[in-house]
Amino acid sequence: MDDAKNKTSLKARIQKLGTALSGMVMPNIAAIIAWGLITAIFMAEGWFPNKQIAELIGPMLNYLLPLLIGYVGGRMVYEERGAVVGAIATIGVVVGSQVPMFLGAMIMGPLGGWCIKKLDSIFQDKVRSGLEMIYNNFTSGIMGMLLAIVGVYVVNPVVNTGSMLMGEGVDWIISVHLLPLANIFIEPAKVLFLNNAIGNGILVPLGIQQAASAGKSVLFLLESNPGPGLGVLLAFTFFGKGNAKGSAPGAAFIQFIGGIHEVYFPYILMKPAMFLAVIAGGVTGTFTFQMFGAGLKAAASPGSIIAILAMTPKGSYLGVLAGVATGAVVSFIIAAIILKHDRSTADEFEAKQQEMAQMKAESKGKETPTNLAPADFSGIKKIIFACDAGMGSSAMGASLLRDKIKKAGITDVSVTNTAVSRLQDEPDLLVVTQVELAERAAQKTPSAVHVQVGNFLNSPRYDEIIARLKTETLINEETGAEPKATTGSELELSNIKEINFIRHDQNIGTSTMAVSLFKDSLHKAGKKVPVKAVRLDELVDSSDHLVIVTKEAKKNLDIRYTKVQVLVVSDLLTDEKLAQIIAGLA
Known part of the structure; x- marks a missing residue:
């Protein structure tokens, strides 16, 4: 029993690391897109060259983006004090750097937050009344200064060397045409774990470093390519059965146009052979990107075809569209073959969906409940959907439940979404998370009621939540009344x-x-x-x-x-x- 507990905790810690990396990048995607648009439009080779506006490109890349990442990293650890110290510490690795210091910011930001948090845990309770502001300002300033100096002399050289080695490694993999093999790992990891940790935690920082020197990077397309997922959803549209067939067209639109890739994950989980389809589609798409020399100026987030085309530099549209199309076609063909040979009925198909959800939950050390576990829903005033980055799927899940609550006539319960790392324990709270994040959510909000779902976009738990909330409302009302209309x-x-x-x-x-x-x-x-x-x-x-x-x-x-x-x-x-x-x- 203890081994299983330790195993689960280890998985949660590993997952927490990947989530932390993506959590520092995701809130700053807008700034990365702004830099990419300015670069694509106003640089010398852009659509509308403008020398004065193009002067923004360098400072944004070398200073603004790393400082934002460091600020968010510090805030993740210790709110605003951690954010300020994290930003100060980040400037130490930025100054004099030979490469965009994204990896350095991911180190110094959380380190700054952690250091000031530890310092406060030792001295803050000993500060006399009236001296709080002096203590807060001077401790933050001194700690930031010391960490910035450490960044200049220690972290900067190490990260510079590491970044150049990783960049050379990526260039070598691309030169020998082995990059498509990365999709053998990327596609399953997207579905089984968290795609944000791969795309925003690893590929985006490396892609920005490559784009800064080459003008574009194919790394931005590896995880965000909507082609493989689109192919699977189209196959279910034409050859699927039951609820999977009926919901696939809408899911395809959300995935391809809206860029929310999570919608196709349940379709893969319900039939594991579909991993072959998305892997083949991903490998084919990346190979096509390389063959055409395609790439993006900056990260495309969400992974929508609209966002991808917006980040495509002049001269790369054919290659980008070809990679998306070939990825979708190959994925569709393989998925169609799998579905055509499927002998299950619609009911059997849906039963396999539940079985895969159970298997996925067990792999994370959890059980998927058939209904909501006993819990006190009385007094619930706020529902928060918590996902890896607090965007995308959790926002859509919150929107779905918000609509159901409105239709049910429940007016005193608010529904919002956030990143699991930003959850705060508070009274009268219900937290809805995916099974994989349940352990971390429980640690952050021990006083809340917790509900686990397999898929934010299509879960029977939502109707059960509504029923429980309505039940609590009825319990508080006068009981034993006759139906309001019987004749x-x-x-x-x-x-x-x-x-x-x-x-x-x-x-x-x-x-x-x-x-x-x-x-x-x-x-x-x-x-x-x-x-x-x-x-x-x-x-x-x-x-x-x-x-x-x-x-x-x-x-x-x-x-x-x-x-x-x-x-x-x-x-x-x-x-x-x-x-x-x-x-x-x-």
Whole structure:
């Protein structure tokens, strides 16, 4: 048991290191894009050369970007005091450097935050009242000065040498055309771990260093290429089964245009053979990029085709588009072959999806719950989605739950998103994280209620969260009340814009037949109100919607919805109340 615990903790520590690297770069992607756009547009070989504006390129690359990274790195460790000391420490490795000092900033920023945090833990409680400002300012200034000097004489030479060696290593790999083999590791690591740690923690700093001297870098395209993921999603669109086939077109749009690559990860996990498709697509795409000599001026984030084209220098559009296209085609062909030979039914296919989610959770030392673990949801006022970098997938997950909460009529709960490293423990908090980050989230917010999901963009946990929140609301209300509407005469039918039939059992035939009979009766009565058979989680919580349910289904309806008008019937097909409704409709 202890071995398993230690093993899990080791994985969490390794993951934390990769997340820390990407966490320093991700908040500064906008600044990197600004530098890339200025370079692509205004440099001597750019679209609109402008010597005066181009003078921004060097200072931004050599000073602004490293200092921003150092500032964020220090803030990750010790908030604002750590951020200031981290930035001061970073200037020590920046001055006199022969290469853009991104790696040095990733060292000095967190080091500065850690040093001032340790100093405060020793002396801050001993400071007399009234001397706090003197202590804070002078300790930060002195610590920053000392670390800057260390940066000049120790870290700068080491990082300079290391950066040049790594740059020469990358150049050699490119020269012997072995770079495509990197995708053998990149594509699975994106899905199984965290893609931000690879792209923003490793490839972006090396790519910027290469682009500073060569004008562009193919390293920006290795992880951000949307082609392999697009190919898999298109294969599911044409040859998939069940929910995977139905959701694939929307996922393809989000992935290719929106740049959120996480949407295709569950499709890979539900059928592990798909790793072959994305690996082959990634290798093919990178080989094509190299063959055309393609590259980007700066990082494309998110990995959208729009962002990629915006960062493409003049003369590289054909190569970039060719690499994306060939990656998608190869990935599509292999994924299509895999799906065509798949003998499972839609139900079996979905069962494998759950099985893969369980396997992934177990590989991280966790279990994927079939429903929410017992927890006190009373008093929850804030829900935070926490992911690796606090952008991308967590933002979309927060948006999805926010919409569900709005439709459920819950008005006193806010939903936001952030990076897991920036979580803060506070009362009345619910934290939603992916399984891989659950351990770290629990460490950061021990007082919060925690919910784990396999995929931010498509999780049954969201409906369970809504149900639990609604249950807590109902518990606080007066109990034992009769249903708000059980007869047709008690309903306000003048403003009804849609009628929904809800079934209690798993047989769709009854509700479908009920809708058909009700529509016929409406038509004969000359009424034109839309009638639909819907699932419980598809309802819109609005007073202009009339919901027709059986007594058994009414209980679940009360948990989730408060504004809809409800008619409880003994039978969806023959109850006499249905005729009263038709007569009362406008």
